[in-house]
Every structure is written in C-alpha cells, then in structure tokens.
Amino acid sequence: MNSYDVAIIGSGPGGYVAAIRCAQLGMKTAIIEKYSVLGGTCLNVGCIPSKALLDSSHHYEDAVKHFEDHGIEIPGDIKVNLEKMIARKQTVVDQTTGGIDFLMKKNKVDVYQGVGSFKDATHITIKGEKEEEIEAKNTIIATGSKPSTLPFIEIDKERIITSTEALKLKEVPKHLIIIGGGVIGLELGQVYKRLGAEVTVVEYMDRIIPTMDAGLSKELNKVFKKEKFNMKASHKVKSVERVGDDVIVKADDKKGNEVEFKGDYCLVSVGRKPYTDGLNAEAAGVKLNDRGQVEVNAHLQTTASNIYAIGDVVKGAMLAHKAEEEGVFVAETIAGQKPHIDYNLIPGVVYTWPEVAAVGKTEEQLKEAGVNYKVGQFPMRALGRSRASMDIDGFVKVLADKNTDEILGVHMIGARAADMIAEAVVAMEYRASAEDVSRMSHAHPTFTEAIKEAALAATDDRALHV
Known part of the structure; x- marks a missing residue:
C-alpha cells in the first residue's frame, strides 16, 4: 500500500493547485480523479470551454455587426460553423487539461484514476479500472459541485439541458429558454443569442445577477434588452415539459398570472450544489451540513482533524479562483505555515x-x-x-x-x-x-x-x- 503525506480527492482548480503547493512544500502527494482527464468542472465543462465559446461567438458578432464600421468589408455571407466552433473549444480544453497532466508530472504528484472513498480517516479506497487503497496522513476534499435543478424538472440532456450539454450542442437553438439569470445562464445565453437564437431568460428574483450590486444588474439588463433578449424577472417557474422537440415552460409572474414560454431548448441554470457522491465521508468522521456542504472551521479543517475541504464543496462563492486560494491555504496550513485568505x-x-x-x-x-x-x-x-x-x-x-x-x-x-x-x-x-x-x-x-x-x-x- 502506498503512503502519502497528503492525498487530494478531486482535480479541479482547488485540487490540482493544492497538489502543486503540497509538492512544492516537500510533501509526498497524491491526487485522485474519477474522470479520465484532470481539471474538474472548470477546465472541462465550465470556465474554460464557456470562455472559448464566448470568444468565438464574439468574433462572429463583430464580423456581422461591427467590421463594416471599422472599414473591413467581407464579400458574401458570414456563416457560423457550429461544429467547428465546438471543436475549437474542445481543442482549448484538451490543451489546458494536458497542461495539468504536465504539472502533476513536473511536481512528482502521483495521479490515481477512480472514485476516492474513505475507508477511515487515514485510508482511501480508489475504485477505477481496478480497486486499490492508499494511506494518507492528511486528505483534502476537493470534489467540487454539479448543476442544480428544481425538483419538478427532469433533465433529459437533449432538450432540457444543463450547462454541460449547452457547451456541445449540435445546432443553434431557434428559441433557448434559460431558467436562471445568474452568471452561467447569461454567459451561455449570450453565446447562442450572438449565433442567432431567440433567448428568453426567466429569473425568480426581481433582477438578474441578484448577488451583485444592483447598479450592475440594472446596466447589464439594459444592455441585454438592447440586444433583444427577452428578460423576465420576478417569474416563478412551476413546470417544464417536453413535447416532441419543443419545451413548454410555465411560470407565475409577480402578479400571480400564469405565463407560458415555448422553445426548442431549455437550459436549467439555477446554480450548483456540492458534490460528495461516493465519498463515504461519515466513515472518516467528516460531517456534512443540511445543504450537503462539508463542514469546516476557519482553517478549512473538517470534523476529522487531519482532513480538510476546499472549493465548491464548502461554504462560500463557487469560484475557481476561490478554490485555488483555499488549496494553497490548506497546503501551507498542513506545512505549519500561517496563511490567510480575505474572502471579502x-x-x-x-x-x-x-x-x-x-x-x-x-x-x-x-x-x-x-x-x-x-x-x-x-x-x-x-x-x-x-x-x-x-x-x-x-x-x-x-x-x-x-x-x-x-x-x-x-x-x-x-x-x-x-x-x-x-x-x-x-x-x-x-x-x-x-x-x-x-x-x-x-x-x-x-x-x-x-x-x-x-x-x-x-x-x-x-x-x-x-
């Protein structure tokens, strides 16, 4: 059985950065990832691919709407090759995840592929192509999050989709209905609006990006309306039904009147929730709260003193750079240093x-x-x-x-x-x-x-x- 100073479960921005910092500090380090590629949600189906599509669609919009103003004339029609756009996005993802492979080798971090599950506080079972077990003096839980949904919505991954499916559509929707006016929904909504889709955003709160300053929300809403987004704030979605290739969304407006939206795709973008499936946290004495988050103290230490948790699986904003800061923080804490994070x-x-x-x-x-x-x-x-x-x-x-x-x-x-x-x-x-x-x-x-x-x-x- 291999023994380590630190084992990290999850290879997203928090996990892989924690692994690098642990290795830099002289600790024998292992990282466990259930998928065949490293990088977690951010690199594979989140931050990086969405920015690739945002940039590609921005180039297209500039060519259609703004090049002529700049004195650039393109003969003939400008067309979108969505298949090629999605392929370029995947190339960017592959290059980025390949870079993480290189960093693990460079820093002599052992990589295990499989689901990491606690046997007890110092032993982790890894179930992949084969089952193996490692011992770790300290463990960092960095298992991230997955898309949330509403209890009455059935995600079929074809017409009723999450952000993961929205990043690899084979056609531009005619009418994309987005449930949720937060970061992910608005970014992906703008991608497909630029490419020619009609986009309706249905938000439960009284404004989009409701966690940010109200002035920003008001200005972005004004820009989106100018771009002919159909913005519907203060609408409570109560049913989502697929009928053939159509999706029917019913909601109550702020006066309680029922409103119906009909599109060919519905993106459910109502946030994300912590992912701890298969972790077997209780076997290690690690407590989860009623929101499914791993409970931690100010040092990101769980109820098991040698086990820490970082990123989307703990309280706070679900941001890749927040997870990175926490990964470094925990690595340095384990090494006996006195790191600090100002969450504000x-x-x-x-x-x-x-x-x-x-x-x-x-x-x-x-x-x-x-x-x-x-x-x-x-x-x-x-x-x-x-x-x-x-x-x-x-x-x-x-x-x-x-x-x-x-x-x-x-x-x-x-x-x-x-x-x-x-x-x-x-x-x-x-x-x-x-x-x-x-x-x-x-x-x-x-x-x-x-x-x-x-x-x-x-x-x-x-x-x-x-």
Missing part, C-alpha cells in the same frame, strides 16, 4: 460582453450594515479608449468610507472589466483610499482610466472627463 477581496466576474466584475461590499450591504459611505461613478462612454473600440456601455463605481476614504467596494461593467478588477483588489489589499488611486498615473488611452476617474469622483466629486 475575492472578486466576482460575469464574462458576458460587456463584462461585469466586482470586489468588496455592494451598496446594499453597506446600507444594511449602517456604514457611512460615498460613491464615485464614471461612465465608460467618456473614455477615448472606449470610443476607439466601440465599447461604450457600462461604468466603474467606487464605494469609499465617508470618514476615512478607504475603498470598501469597486463595481464595474464594461470592456475588459474581468482584467481591470485586479487593480481594485490590489488597492483594497493595501487598504488604499480613493484618493490614493485617484493620484496614480494611468496610461492613456486605456479602459483602466475609468477606475482613476471613479476614484476622483469618490474623493471630491472631481472626475476630470465628465
């Missing part, structure tokens, strides 16, 4: 176009906490860089403490917001004031000038270009 400073991103990104507190949270704050906001359309690229939708909003001027939250929607948010994270890690950021020189012309201008607006209402 883990950014959230929606990769639609315009992109949406945020870090820190929302206005709603600051009001609820009774914090005395000030707001600085700057429109993207006032930037020379935005006009040059024809990306004029959106804004940057800086929230700062009214007394100390410390930045408490930054919320942005616009071109490259996913990349720009890192500037806000850096500033807030060092507890910068709005004035600190307003006095930093930003290259001109760039999108990030909007952050400086919003900070100026928050400092003394002295933005320069509005």
